[in-house]
Amino acid sequence: MSHDDDEVLESLEKALGRARGTEHDPTLLTPPDRVWRAIAAELDSDDGEDAAPEISPAPSSGPVPEATAAPVPEATPASARDDLAPRRRGVSGWGLVAAAAAGVVVGGVAVGAIIGLGGSEGDLDVVAEAPLTDLVTETAAGSAVIETRDDGSAVLVVETPFVDLDDAYLEVWLIDQNIEGMVSLGHLTGEHTEFVLPAGFDPGAFPIVDISVEPLDGDPTHSGESVTRGVLEI
Amino acid sequence: MSVVSVEEVAAPMAVEAAPAGGTDLARAFVAGEDWALEALYRDVSALVYTMAVRALGSDADAEDVTQQTFVSAWRSRERFNPERGDLRGWVIGIVRRRIADALEARGREQRRLEAVKDAEPTKRSPVDDAESVLLAYEVDALGDPRNVIVALAYYDGATHEQISERLDMPLGTVKSHLRRGLIQLRERWEASHVA
Numbered sequence: 001m002s003h004d005d006d007e008v009l010e011s012l013e014k015a016l017g018r019a020r021g022t023e024h025d026p027t028l029l030t031p032p033d034r035v036w037r038a039i040a041a042e043l044d045s046d047d048g049e050d051a052a053p054e055i056s057p058a059p060s061s062g063p064v065p066e067a068t069a070a071p072v073p074e075a076t077p078a079s080a081r082d083d084l085a086p087r088r089r090g091v092s093g094w095g096l097v098a099a100a101a102a103g104v105v106v107g108g109v110a111v112g113a114i115i116g117l118g119g120s121e122g123d124l125d126v127v128a129e130a131p132l133t134d135l136v137t138e139t140a141a142g143s144a145v146i147e148t149r150d151d152g153s154a155v156l157v158v159e160t161p162f163v164d165l166d167d168a169y170l171e172v173w174l175i176d177q178n179i180e181g182m183v184s185l186g187h188l189t190g191e192h193t194e195f196v197l198p199a200g201f202d203p204g205a206f207p208i209v210d211i212s213v214e215p216l217d218g219d220p221t222h223s224g225e226s227v228t229r230g231v232l233e234i
Numbered sequence: 235m236s237v238v239s240v241e242e243v244a245a246p247m248a249v250e251a252a253p254a255g256g257t258d259l260a261r262a263f264v265a266g267e268d269w270a271l272e273a274l275y276r277d278v279s280a281l282v283y284t285m286a287v288r289a290l291g292s293d294a295d296a297e298d299v300t301q302q303t304f305v306s307a308w309r310s311r312e313r314f315n316p317e318r319g320d321l322r323g324w325v326i327g328i329v330r331r332r333i334a335d336a337l338e339a340r341g342r343e344q345r346r347l348e349a350v351k352d353a354e355p356t357k358r359s360p361v362d363d364a365e366s367v368l369l370a371y372e373v374d375a376l377g378d379p380r381n382v383i384v385a386l387a388y389y390d391g392a393t394h395e396q397i398s399e400r401l402d403m404p405l406g407t408v409k410s411h412l413r414r415g416l417i418q419l420r421e422r423w424e425a426s427h428v429a
Contacts, residue, residue: 005424012423015369016388018362024385026374028367031283035297036275039304043271046309136414137377163417213413225406227414 130209130230132160141228144209146197154197160211160228162191171214173222174206181206182222207232260316271308278322279304281371282329289333289364290340299336303329323425326368330426333364372422376415383408384415 128146133139142160149155158172170188172195175181183206185195197203211228259277263270282303286296307314307325314324337360373388374381379401386392386400394412398405 005428008424008427009420011365011427012369012420015362015365018366019369019389020391022366022389024370024373024389026370028280028284028371029287030280031297031300035279035283035300038297038301039271039275039308042301042305043308134414136380136411161417161421163420165413168413213410225410227410 127154128203128207128232128234130207130232132158132209132211132228132230135226135229142191144230144232146203146232146234153199154201154203156185156195156197156203156209158188158193158195158209158211159191160188162188162193165213168213168215170227171212171222173208173210173212174203175208175210176206177208179208182210184220184222203232204234207234257316260314260319260321263321264311264314264316266311271304274307274321274325275304278325281368282325284371285326285329285364285367286333286336288367289360290336291360295336299329299332302332306332320425323422326426327428330361330364334361337361368426369419372419373415375422376418379403380411380415380418383411384419387412 125148126145127148130144132141132143134141142158144156144158144160147155147157156172156174162170172185172188172193174183174185183201185197187193188211209230209232210222210226212223213225213227214223259270259273263274279300283296283300286299286303287293290296290299303325307328314321373384376384383397383401383403386397387394392400394405394408397403398408401408
Protein backbone atom coordinates (compact mmCIF):
# COMPACT_ATOMS: atom_id res chain seq x y z
CA MET A 1 0.00 0.00 0.00
CA SER A 2 2.71 2.43 0.93
CA HIS A 3 4.48 1.37 -2.20
CA ASP A 4 1.44 2.50 -4.16
CA ASP A 5 1.39 5.74 -2.24
CA ASP A 6 5.01 6.34 -3.15
CA GLU A 7 4.24 5.75 -6.79
CA VAL A 8 1.32 8.13 -6.65
CA LEU A 9 3.44 10.82 -5.07
CA GLU A 10 6.20 10.23 -7.55
CA SER A 11 3.85 10.55 -10.50
CA LEU A 12 2.44 13.77 -9.06
CA GLU A 13 5.92 15.14 -8.55
CA LYS A 14 6.86 14.22 -12.09
CA ALA A 15 3.74 15.87 -13.46
CA LEU A 16 4.52 19.01 -11.48
CA GLY A 17 8.08 18.88 -12.75
CA ARG A 18 6.92 18.67 -16.34
CA ALA A 19 4.63 21.62 -15.79
CA ARG A 20 7.59 23.89 -15.19
CA GLY A 21 8.01 26.31 -18.04
CA THR A 22 4.74 25.39 -19.70
CA GLU A 23 1.55 27.35 -19.67
CA HIS A 24 -1.18 26.37 -17.25
CA ASP A 25 -4.00 25.66 -19.65
CA PRO A 26 -6.99 23.92 -18.09
CA THR A 27 -9.11 24.17 -21.23
CA LEU A 28 -10.93 20.95 -21.96
CA LEU A 29 -12.30 19.62 -25.21
CA THR A 30 -15.90 18.50 -25.38
CA PRO A 31 -16.42 15.13 -27.01
CA PRO A 32 -18.84 15.13 -29.92
CA ASP A 33 -22.44 14.13 -29.16
CA ARG A 34 -22.03 10.90 -31.06
CA VAL A 35 -19.83 9.57 -28.24
CA TRP A 36 -22.73 9.69 -25.81
CA ARG A 37 -25.05 8.17 -28.37
CA ALA A 38 -22.58 5.34 -28.93
CA ILE A 39 -22.34 4.71 -25.18
CA ALA A 40 -26.11 4.64 -24.79
CA ALA A 41 -26.48 2.37 -27.81
CA GLU A 42 -23.82 -0.03 -26.59
CA LEU A 43 -25.37 -0.26 -23.13
CA ASP A 44 -28.84 -0.59 -24.62
CA SER A 45 -27.71 -3.72 -26.35
CA ASP A 46 -26.67 -5.25 -23.03
CA ASP A 47 -28.88 -8.11 -22.04
CA GLY A 48 -30.25 -8.56 -18.60
CA GLU A 49 -32.31 -6.67 -16.19
CA ASP A 50 -30.07 -3.77 -15.41
CA ALA A 51 -29.49 -3.10 -18.98
CA ALA A 52 -29.16 0.34 -19.99
CA PRO A 53 -29.71 3.97 -19.89
CA GLU A 54 -32.39 4.72 -22.39
CA ILE A 55 -31.06 6.58 -25.31
CA SER A 56 -31.50 10.21 -24.66
CA PRO A 57 -30.11 13.28 -26.26
CA ALA A 58 -26.48 13.79 -25.51
CA PRO A 59 -26.41 15.08 -21.97
CA SER A 60 -23.78 17.57 -22.86
CA SER A 61 -26.13 19.63 -24.92
CA GLY A 62 -29.63 20.95 -24.77
CA PRO A 63 -31.92 21.16 -21.80
CA VAL A 64 -31.55 18.52 -19.17
CA PRO A 65 -34.58 16.29 -18.81
CA GLU A 66 -36.50 17.07 -15.69
CA ALA A 67 -35.83 13.77 -14.03
CA THR A 68 -32.11 14.27 -14.27
CA ALA A 69 -32.03 17.90 -13.39
CA ALA A 70 -32.26 17.73 -9.65
CA PRO A 71 -29.07 16.07 -8.54
CA VAL A 72 -26.62 17.66 -10.94
CA PRO A 73 -25.99 21.09 -12.26
CA GLU A 74 -27.49 21.78 -15.62
CA ALA A 75 -24.44 22.54 -17.56
CA THR A 76 -22.25 21.51 -20.38
CA PRO A 77 -19.05 19.81 -19.35
CA ALA A 78 -17.12 22.92 -20.09
CA SER A 79 -19.15 25.19 -17.89
CA ALA A 80 -19.68 22.48 -15.32
CA ARG A 81 -16.00 22.66 -14.67
CA ASP A 82 -16.54 25.95 -12.94
CA ASP A 83 -18.76 24.24 -10.44
CA LEU A 84 -16.41 21.42 -9.71
CA ALA A 85 -14.15 23.00 -7.18
CA PRO A 86 -16.64 23.36 -4.38
CA ARG A 87 -18.31 20.10 -5.23
CA ARG A 88 -15.28 17.96 -5.45
CA ARG A 89 -14.07 18.98 -2.06
CA GLY A 90 -17.24 17.48 -0.71
CA VAL A 91 -16.53 14.18 -2.36
CA SER A 92 -12.84 13.92 -1.76
CA GLY A 93 -11.40 10.48 -1.50
CA TRP A 94 -11.18 10.69 2.22
CA GLY A 95 -14.15 8.84 3.51
CA LEU A 96 -14.42 10.73 6.73
CA VAL A 97 -14.12 14.11 5.14
CA ALA A 98 -16.80 13.15 2.72
CA ALA A 99 -18.98 11.90 5.51
CA ALA A 100 -18.48 15.01 7.57
CA ALA A 101 -19.05 17.27 4.62
CA ALA A 102 -22.00 15.53 3.08
CA GLY A 103 -23.93 15.00 6.26
CA VAL A 104 -24.73 18.26 7.93
CA VAL A 105 -25.45 15.95 10.81
CA VAL A 106 -21.76 15.78 11.47
CA GLY A 107 -22.43 14.45 14.92
CA GLY A 108 -24.15 11.33 13.72
CA VAL A 109 -22.19 10.51 10.64
CA ALA A 110 -18.67 11.36 11.63
CA VAL A 111 -18.82 9.97 15.11
CA GLY A 112 -20.27 6.78 13.79
CA ALA A 113 -17.44 6.49 11.36
CA ILE A 114 -14.83 7.19 13.97
CA ILE A 115 -16.24 4.65 16.34
CA GLY A 116 -16.19 2.20 13.49
CA LEU A 117 -12.54 2.89 12.90
CA GLY A 118 -11.59 2.96 16.53
CA GLY A 119 -12.65 -0.54 17.28
CA SER A 120 -15.26 -1.78 19.68
CA GLU A 121 -17.95 0.71 20.46
CA GLY A 122 -18.18 -0.16 24.10
CA ASP A 123 -14.67 0.99 24.83
CA LEU A 124 -15.21 4.65 24.36
CA ASP A 125 -17.57 7.45 24.90
CA VAL A 126 -17.56 10.62 22.85
CA VAL A 127 -17.72 13.63 25.14
CA ALA A 128 -16.94 16.44 22.72
CA GLU A 129 -16.74 16.97 19.04
CA ALA A 130 -15.51 19.61 16.65
CA PRO A 131 -16.09 19.56 12.92
CA LEU A 132 -12.85 20.85 11.40
CA THR A 133 -12.69 23.48 8.72
CA ASP A 134 -9.98 24.31 6.25
CA LEU A 135 -9.36 27.95 7.10
CA VAL A 136 -8.49 28.93 3.58
CA THR A 137 -11.21 27.25 1.61
CA GLU A 138 -13.70 27.28 4.49
CA THR A 139 -14.69 23.77 3.64
CA ALA A 140 -14.96 20.71 5.84
CA ALA A 141 -11.67 19.10 6.79
CA GLY A 142 -12.63 16.18 8.99
CA SER A 143 -13.28 16.25 12.69
CA ALA A 144 -11.78 16.20 16.15
CA VAL A 145 -13.44 14.20 18.89
CA ILE A 146 -12.69 13.76 22.56
CA GLU A 147 -13.39 10.27 23.78
CA THR A 148 -13.13 8.86 27.25
CA ARG A 149 -11.86 5.35 27.47
CA ASP A 150 -12.87 2.68 29.92
CA ASP A 151 -9.81 3.40 32.00
CA GLY A 152 -10.97 7.01 32.41
CA SER A 153 -8.38 8.55 30.14
CA ALA A 154 -9.50 11.17 27.63
CA VAL A 155 -8.21 11.07 24.08
CA LEU A 156 -8.49 13.64 21.34
CA VAL A 157 -8.90 11.89 18.01
CA VAL A 158 -8.19 14.02 14.96
CA GLU A 159 -9.40 12.82 11.58
CA THR A 160 -8.28 15.12 8.82
CA PRO A 161 -6.55 15.00 5.44
CA PHE A 162 -2.84 14.70 6.01
CA VAL A 163 0.31 15.10 4.01
CA ASP A 164 3.96 14.99 4.93
CA LEU A 165 5.59 18.35 4.50
CA ASP A 166 9.23 18.55 3.52
CA ASP A 167 10.24 21.58 5.48
CA ALA A 168 7.60 21.80 8.15
CA TYR A 169 5.23 19.73 10.22
CA LEU A 170 1.64 19.96 11.36
CA GLU A 171 1.03 20.56 15.05
CA VAL A 172 -2.22 20.19 16.96
CA TRP A 173 -3.18 22.71 19.63
CA LEU A 174 -6.05 23.35 21.98
CA ILE A 175 -6.65 27.07 22.46
CA ASP A 176 -8.86 29.00 24.84
CA GLN A 177 -11.73 31.23 23.76
CA ASN A 178 -9.68 34.40 24.21
CA ILE A 179 -6.82 33.07 22.09
CA GLU A 180 -4.47 33.72 24.96
CA GLY A 181 -3.69 30.34 26.37
CA MET A 182 -2.93 27.27 24.38
CA VAL A 183 -1.68 23.76 24.80
CA SER A 184 0.33 21.87 22.24
CA LEU A 185 -0.78 18.28 21.91
CA GLY A 186 1.88 17.24 19.48
CA HIS A 187 2.43 16.41 15.85
CA LEU A 188 -0.22 15.38 13.42
CA THR A 189 1.16 12.16 12.00
CA GLY A 190 -1.57 10.84 9.75
CA GLU A 191 -5.16 11.01 8.73
CA HIS A 192 -6.05 9.53 12.09
CA THR A 193 -4.03 10.81 15.03
CA GLU A 194 -4.80 10.29 18.71
CA PHE A 195 -3.59 12.45 21.58
CA VAL A 196 -4.01 11.34 25.16
CA LEU A 197 -5.03 14.32 27.28
CA PRO A 198 -3.38 14.74 30.69
CA ALA A 199 -5.51 13.61 33.63
CA GLY A 200 -7.54 16.49 34.98
CA PHE A 201 -7.19 18.52 31.80
CA ASP A 202 -10.37 20.50 31.17
CA PRO A 203 -11.02 20.68 27.44
CA GLY A 204 -13.86 23.10 28.14
CA ALA A 205 -11.24 25.70 28.97
CA PHE A 206 -9.47 25.15 25.64
CA PRO A 207 -12.26 24.42 23.20
CA ILE A 208 -10.59 25.54 19.98
CA VAL A 209 -8.88 22.75 18.07
CA ASP A 210 -6.21 24.22 15.86
CA ILE A 211 -3.76 22.68 13.41
CA SER A 212 -0.79 24.81 12.44
CA VAL A 213 2.08 24.52 10.03
CA GLU A 214 5.27 24.73 12.04
CA PRO A 215 8.62 25.34 10.41
CA LEU A 216 11.53 23.19 11.59
CA ASP A 217 13.07 26.07 13.45
CA GLY A 218 13.04 24.73 16.99
CA ASP A 219 10.71 27.49 18.10
CA PRO A 220 8.17 25.83 20.40
CA THR A 221 5.57 28.58 20.04
CA HIS A 222 2.71 28.64 17.56
CA SER A 223 3.83 29.81 14.13
CA GLY A 224 0.65 31.80 13.61
CA GLU A 225 0.05 29.82 10.46
CA SER A 226 -3.14 27.97 11.26
CA VAL A 227 -4.50 25.83 8.47
CA THR A 228 -7.39 23.98 10.07
CA ARG A 229 -9.64 24.75 12.98
CA GLY A 230 -12.77 23.72 14.80
CA VAL A 231 -14.53 24.42 18.08
CA LEU A 232 -15.33 21.59 20.45
CA GLU A 233 -18.91 21.30 21.49
CA ILE A 234 -18.90 19.70 24.86
CA MET B 235 0.35 35.35 22.25
CA SER B 236 -2.10 36.27 19.61
CA VAL B 237 -2.35 33.74 16.88
CA VAL B 238 -5.33 34.93 14.94
CA SER B 239 -7.64 37.84 15.02
CA VAL B 240 -10.64 37.67 17.31
CA GLU B 241 -12.96 38.17 14.38
CA GLU B 242 -11.65 35.08 12.80
CA VAL B 243 -12.59 32.99 15.77
CA ALA B 244 -15.82 34.84 16.40
CA ALA B 245 -16.89 34.04 12.89
CA PRO B 246 -19.08 30.98 12.78
CA MET B 247 -17.08 27.87 12.20
CA ALA B 248 -20.00 26.22 10.53
CA VAL B 249 -19.06 23.41 8.25
CA GLU B 250 -20.26 24.26 4.81
CA ALA B 251 -22.64 21.59 3.75
CA ALA B 252 -21.13 20.23 0.60
CA PRO B 253 -23.63 19.90 -2.20
CA ALA B 254 -24.87 16.40 -1.79
CA GLY B 255 -24.59 15.77 -5.52
CA GLY B 256 -21.29 13.99 -5.29
CA THR B 257 -22.07 11.15 -2.93
CA ASP B 258 -25.70 10.91 -3.98
CA LEU B 259 -24.53 10.65 -7.53
CA ALA B 260 -22.09 7.90 -6.61
CA ARG B 261 -24.75 5.92 -4.80
CA ALA B 262 -27.24 6.34 -7.62
CA PHE B 263 -24.56 5.30 -10.07
CA VAL B 264 -23.78 2.12 -8.20
CA ALA B 265 -27.51 1.46 -7.89
CA GLY B 266 -27.72 1.57 -11.66
CA GLU B 267 -29.90 4.63 -12.04
CA ASP B 268 -29.70 5.90 -15.58
CA TRP B 269 -29.58 9.56 -14.73
CA ALA B 270 -26.41 8.96 -12.75
CA LEU B 271 -24.53 7.82 -15.83
CA GLU B 272 -25.71 10.87 -17.73
CA ALA B 273 -24.75 13.13 -14.87
CA LEU B 274 -21.35 11.51 -14.60
CA TYR B 275 -20.83 11.85 -18.32
CA ARG B 276 -21.78 15.50 -18.19
CA ASP B 277 -19.41 16.01 -15.30
CA VAL B 278 -16.29 14.22 -16.42
CA SER B 279 -16.48 13.37 -20.15
CA ALA B 280 -14.59 16.50 -21.23
CA LEU B 281 -11.70 15.64 -18.92
CA VAL B 282 -11.71 11.99 -20.04
CA TYR B 283 -11.86 12.94 -23.71
CA THR B 284 -9.17 15.60 -23.46
CA MET B 285 -6.79 13.23 -21.68
CA ALA B 286 -7.36 10.68 -24.44
CA VAL B 287 -6.92 13.22 -27.24
CA ARG B 288 -3.62 14.44 -25.82
CA ALA B 289 -2.29 10.95 -25.20
CA LEU B 290 -3.43 9.36 -28.44
CA GLY B 291 -3.20 12.31 -30.79
CA SER B 292 -6.29 11.16 -32.60
CA ASP B 293 -9.83 12.37 -32.14
CA ALA B 294 -11.27 9.09 -33.39
CA ASP B 295 -9.19 6.99 -30.98
CA ALA B 296 -10.05 9.38 -28.18
CA GLU B 297 -13.73 8.99 -28.92
CA ASP B 298 -13.34 5.22 -28.75
CA VAL B 299 -11.48 5.41 -25.46
CA THR B 300 -14.09 7.77 -24.03
CA GLN B 301 -16.84 5.41 -25.06
CA GLN B 302 -15.01 2.40 -23.61
CA THR B 303 -14.38 4.25 -20.38
CA PHE B 304 -18.01 5.04 -19.67
CA VAL B 305 -19.28 1.68 -20.87
CA SER B 306 -16.72 -0.04 -18.68
CA ALA B 307 -17.52 2.19 -15.69
CA TRP B 308 -21.22 1.42 -16.02
CA ARG B 309 -20.75 -2.31 -16.42
CA SER B 310 -18.39 -2.57 -13.47
CA ARG B 311 -20.20 -0.04 -11.31
CA GLU B 312 -20.87 -2.57 -8.58
CA ARG B 313 -17.16 -2.73 -7.92
CA PHE B 314 -17.11 0.92 -6.97
CA ASN B 315 -17.63 1.65 -3.30
CA PRO B 316 -19.28 5.05 -2.89
CA GLU B 317 -18.46 5.08 0.82
CA ARG B 318 -14.75 4.81 0.24
CA GLY B 319 -13.90 6.19 -3.12
CA ASP B 320 -14.33 9.19 -5.32
CA LEU B 321 -16.40 8.47 -8.41
CA ARG B 322 -14.66 10.97 -10.64
CA GLY B 323 -11.26 9.69 -9.55
CA TRP B 324 -12.38 6.14 -10.20
CA VAL B 325 -13.44 7.02 -13.75
CA ILE B 326 -10.12 8.78 -14.33
CA GLY B 327 -8.42 5.59 -13.21
CA ILE B 328 -10.37 3.71 -15.87
CA VAL B 329 -9.50 6.10 -18.67
CA ARG B 330 -5.83 5.93 -17.69
CA ARG B 331 -5.93 2.17 -18.15
CA ARG B 332 -7.87 2.44 -21.42
CA ILE B 333 -5.30 4.90 -22.76
CA ALA B 334 -2.51 2.54 -21.76
CA ASP B 335 -4.32 -0.33 -23.50
CA ALA B 336 -4.76 1.73 -26.66
CA LEU B 337 -1.10 2.69 -26.68
CA GLU B 338 -0.09 -0.90 -26.08
CA ALA B 339 -2.26 -2.12 -28.95
CA ARG B 340 -0.85 0.57 -31.17
CA GLY B 341 2.68 -0.44 -30.19
CA ARG B 342 1.99 -4.05 -31.07
CA GLU B 343 0.58 -3.02 -34.40
CA GLN B 344 3.55 -0.84 -35.16
CA ARG B 345 6.04 -3.50 -34.20
CA ARG B 346 4.23 -5.90 -36.44
CA LEU B 347 4.45 -3.52 -39.34
CA GLU B 348 7.97 -2.50 -38.41
CA ALA B 349 6.83 0.98 -39.04
CA VAL B 350 8.74 2.49 -36.22
CA LYS B 351 12.11 1.02 -36.92
CA ASP B 352 13.78 4.36 -37.23
CA ALA B 353 11.43 6.38 -35.15
CA GLU B 354 13.22 8.45 -32.61
CA PRO B 355 12.08 7.95 -29.11
CA THR B 356 9.86 10.85 -28.22
CA LYS B 357 10.91 12.90 -25.29
CA ARG B 358 7.49 13.06 -23.70
CA SER B 359 5.48 9.92 -23.40
CA PRO B 360 1.82 9.99 -24.44
CA VAL B 361 0.87 8.94 -20.92
CA ASP B 362 2.67 12.01 -19.58
CA ASP B 363 0.57 14.17 -21.87
CA ALA B 364 -2.60 12.74 -20.40
CA GLU B 365 -1.25 13.29 -16.91
CA SER B 366 -0.51 16.90 -17.79
CA VAL B 367 -4.13 17.43 -18.82
CA LEU B 368 -5.22 15.97 -15.51
CA LEU B 369 -2.80 18.13 -13.55
CA ALA B 370 -3.92 21.30 -15.30
CA TYR B 371 -7.49 20.38 -14.53
CA GLU B 372 -6.84 19.57 -10.89
CA VAL B 373 -4.83 22.75 -10.37
CA ASP B 374 -7.64 24.78 -11.90
CA ALA B 375 -10.15 23.02 -9.65
CA LEU B 376 -8.32 24.25 -6.54
CA GLY B 377 -10.29 27.46 -7.03
CA ASP B 378 -9.29 31.06 -6.58
CA PRO B 379 -6.81 32.14 -5.50
CA ARG B 380 -5.10 28.84 -4.85
CA ASN B 381 -5.12 27.75 -8.48
CA VAL B 382 -3.34 30.95 -9.50
CA ILE B 383 -0.78 30.62 -6.72
CA VAL B 384 -0.02 26.97 -7.47
CA ALA B 385 0.20 27.70 -11.22
CA LEU B 386 2.60 30.57 -10.62
CA ALA B 387 4.79 28.35 -8.45
CA TYR B 388 4.81 25.20 -10.55
CA TYR B 389 4.20 26.34 -14.12
CA ASP B 390 5.93 29.70 -14.06
CA GLY B 391 8.50 28.70 -11.48
CA ALA B 392 7.88 31.83 -9.43
CA THR B 393 9.37 32.01 -5.95
CA HIS B 394 7.16 32.45 -2.91
CA GLU B 395 8.38 36.02 -2.63
CA GLN B 396 7.59 36.77 -6.26
CA ILE B 397 4.08 35.38 -5.89
CA SER B 398 3.57 37.36 -2.71
CA GLU B 399 4.63 40.54 -4.48
CA ARG B 400 2.72 39.88 -7.64
CA LEU B 401 -0.56 39.09 -5.92
CA ASP B 402 -0.02 41.59 -3.12
CA MET B 403 -0.56 38.80 -0.63
CA PRO B 404 1.33 38.16 2.62
CA LEU B 405 4.14 35.65 2.23
CA GLY B 406 2.70 33.39 4.93
CA THR B 407 -0.62 33.26 3.12
CA VAL B 408 1.09 32.31 -0.12
CA LYS B 409 2.97 29.51 1.62
CA SER B 410 -0.15 28.32 3.34
CA HIS B 411 -2.05 28.22 0.03
CA LEU B 412 0.78 26.29 -1.59
CA ARG B 413 0.94 23.74 1.20
CA ARG B 414 -2.80 23.28 1.25
CA GLY B 415 -2.89 23.21 -2.53
CA LEU B 416 -0.36 20.40 -2.59
CA ILE B 417 -2.31 18.49 0.02
CA GLN B 418 -5.44 18.82 -2.10
CA LEU B 419 -3.60 17.86 -5.28
CA ARG B 420 -2.22 14.80 -3.61
CA GLU B 421 -5.66 13.76 -2.42
CA ARG B 422 -7.03 14.21 -5.90
CA TRP B 423 -4.10 12.38 -7.41
CA GLU B 424 -4.56 9.47 -5.05
CA ALA B 425 -8.24 9.29 -5.94
CA SER B 426 -7.42 8.68 -9.59
CA HIS B 427 -4.13 6.78 -9.28
CA VAL B 428 -4.78 4.23 -6.58
CA ALA B 429 -7.45 2.16 -8.18
